[in-house]
Amino acid sequence: TxxxxxxxxxxxxxxxxxxxVYCNSSSVFSSLQWYRQEPGxxxxxxxTVVTGGEVKKxxxxxxxxxxxxxxxxxxxxxxxxxxxxxxxxxxxxSWGKLQFGAGTQVVVTP
Amino acid sequence: xxxxxxxxxxxxxQMGNDKSIKCEQNLGHDTMYWYKQDSKKFLKIMFSYNxxxxxxxxxVPNRFSPKSPDKAxxxxxxxxxxxxxxxVYFCASSLTPEFAGEAFFGQGTRLTVV
Numbered sequence: 001t002x003x004x005x006x007x008x009x010x011x012x013x014x015x016x017x018x019x020x021v022y023c024n025s026s027s028v029f030s031s032l033q034w035y036r037q038e039p040g041x042x043x044x045x046x047x048t049v050v051t052g053g054e055v056k057k058x059x060x061x062x063x064x065x066x067x068x069x070x071x072x073x074x075x076x077x078x079x080x081x082x083x084x085x086x087x088x089x090x091x092x093x094s095w096g097k098l099q100f101g102a103g104t105q106v107v108v109t110p
Numbered sequence: 111x112x113x114x115x116x117x118x119x120x121x122x123x124q125m126g127n128d129k130s131i132k133c134e135q136n137l138g139h140d141t142m143y144w145y146k147q148d149s150k151k152f153l154k155i156m157f158s159y160n161x162x163x164x165x166x167x168x169x170v171p172n173r174f175s176p177k178s179p180d181k182a183x184x185x186x187x188x189x190x191x192x193x194x195x196x197x198v199y200f201c202a203s204s205l206t207p208e209f210a211g212e213a214f215f216g217q218g219t220r221l222t223v224v
Contacts, residue, residue: 033211042114042200042215043153086151096141096207097166100153 003027004089004101012107016078021104023089024071032072034063037086037103046074079108113137116201116216123191124224130187131219133201139214141165141207142184144176145200147218153200159184160207191223 005024013019023032031050035043047056049065049072056063060083062075076083086105092098116133123129135142143166144156158166159178173189184201198220202213 031211037151040217042202042218044215045212048211088153090211092210092213094208095165096143096158096160096204096210097155097168098143098210098213099155103151103153105151 002102003099004091006087006089006101006104008104009102010105010107012109013079015080015108015110017108019076019079019106021074021087021106022071023073023101025091026070028069029091030069031091032065032069033090033092033098034072034074035088035090035100037088038084043086043088076106079106081108081110084108113214114201114203114216116199116219118219119217120220120222122222122224125191125193127191128187128189129191129221130185131199131201131221133184133186133216135182135201135203135214137203137214139203139205140181141204141210142178142181143202143204143210143213144184144186145202145215147198147200149197156199157184157186158207158210165207188221191221193223196221196223 034046037043052067052069054065060077086103088103089101114135141160157176162178198218201216204213
């Protein structure tokens with residue numbers, strides 16, 4: 001079993017639609033990260049959430065950390081083709097071990 | 111300026127060969143990592159070095175040997191390559207191990223073993 005469960009695995013939507021990606025666990029985390037990976041590139045950090053109930057916005061992306069710090073969501077408003085990519089949630093420990101979810105592949109078609 | 115750079119980007123080689131991947135970071139970070147991304151896009155940590163010292167070794171076969179000549183460089187040498195080693199290998203760095211979650215990744219090396 002994986003520490004971080006992401007859903008859905010794959011999401012295909014039209015430009016202008018909204019989407020939500022989920023990251024769940026039975027463990028409590030001190031922090032959680034979201035990364036985006038585009039084809040042929042390495043993952044790029046989007047955000048870190050730390051406080052239970054925290055909401056962070058990055059342009060059309062809204063990240064939420066659950067009150068119990070066991071889950072997180074990423075909501076994209078009015079998706080654009082440039083939002084296409086593999087979205088990964090991750091959490092690290094103080095020893096430097098970063099564990100990733102399996103990822104959600106998002107495809108936004110014009 | 112590329113923050114984390116790794117070479118080569120592509121590597122095609124025959125089973126049984128030995129190959130190396132090089133990584134350099136110019137961010138002044140203390141900690142560097144090797145990750146493996148499999149065909150299902152699952153990313154898993156292999157090794158972590160902090161100031162040239164190995165701090166994480168995630169039960170990787172000993173055919174894989176990382177080496178950190180200084181804290182800006184972390185290379186990965188693979189002996190006796192097997193078909194199952196085919197994957198994309200990513201180098202990454204973070205300020206310290208405590209900041210593992212806020213890592214900077216290289217572009218990856220796609221290794222294909224034939």
